[in-house]
Amino acid sequence: MNQLNLNNYKQEIADLYTRRSDKYDNSDWHWRIANRLVEYGQVNTGQQILDIATGTGHCAIAAAKLVGSSGKVIGIDIAPGMIAQSQKKANILGLNNLEFLLADAEDIDFPENHFERIFCASAFIWMSDLVKSLLLWRKFLKPGGILGIQAFAETAFVGGVITQNILKKYGISYLMSQPTGTVEKCQKLLQKASLELIEIKV
Template identity: 40%
Template sequence: MTTRMNEYKQQIITDFNSRTNYDNEFRYRFAKPLIELAQLKLGQKVLDVATGTGIVAIAAAKIVGDAGYVLGVDISTGMLAQARHKVELEKLQNIELIEADADDLHFDDNSFDVIFCSAAIAYLTHVFSSLRQWYRFLNTSGIVAFSCFAETAHTASILFREKAQQFGITINNPNELLGTPEKCQALLQQTGFQNIEVVTQQFGFYFKDAETAWNAHANNVYGYQVYQLSPDKLAQLKAEYMAEIHALSTEQGFGHDVNSLFVFARKS
């Protein structure tokens, strides 16, 4: 693994290990459409890639029942610790959680009926290869269901990237690869999937203050690059970003678009 890749992976781990308040109303609302549209059945075997705190995995385990099985994988020990605590509280026996890199999974072909990936596919370093893997892991007529964001989503993130660029820091848009229904359709077709459906929903909210918006982005894997700047330049960038957030805010706060894509496809 290259030094740059190691840095990226470590930043993901650091970012998510620090998220002690990850479970909130937004996360559960965002997971609900993915679970509902997958139409899980009793007895199914489910893989939840980048399971995080297990929101989707736990909901799936309750639906597939004792005859079914759910495996959640995540690279973050902090996220998995929260997920395991919830599993214990729920007294679920049909769910297993393992620490693993979602870019490097090893399961037998035809092992699962459904594969989920909620809001995490943009963090994968080789999305095409992962989709090819998932295709192999699925049983005949198995379903893949993932959620991602429109390439124009996350208004505060776009502003953050634009402001960072003015200071010579280039931050990629993680939603560019799968950021439209057409892009999702094309990539899934290339990996062999059929019966592709893309449902869009808006999950926008308001940042109540500029400091919250800054912290949400500067400490993210798609934002920490600004710390390459000198302390003076970083302070200037932060001040200018927060000033723009404040200038564009209303009484409700800064409007943050979260146009989202829920994607479903079936193995041929």
């Protein structure tokens, strides 16, 4: 598997999730989030799907079962351990319409107007530049396609909120929940990325 040339911030994320990859499926929480996102995304037979920060492939696998043999799903992740786990699951399930790639979601190159659906579950907040990421991904989306992102509420992680407040006192920026923690924040963020027909479900 090819190694990515990552900065320190992204390498830490890749290492963290590779360490977590063996036990990532012990909880069904990620699976439920992914299924809900794919359900909202109205995936149909024959579609081309991109799953960003696929983890152990929850969204990608759910989508691959829906698009059938005439469709194709690509799942990308920054962590080699996650990609290995995803591929193992796809092999066991015999999903030949599914491909997993080691890739940095903020530095990817796909054909423009290629995917009917693009998903990002549980990982959007890790992107270095949220608006820039959305603008990049939107280029790969076909006209009328759906970009579906799951974001966390401000109250989702009490420990994270406390950490954020402490770091703020020392002038350290910590992204969690700042741009995505409320419906209003999500609305503004998606509008900045020039997305249309925005729908936010809680």
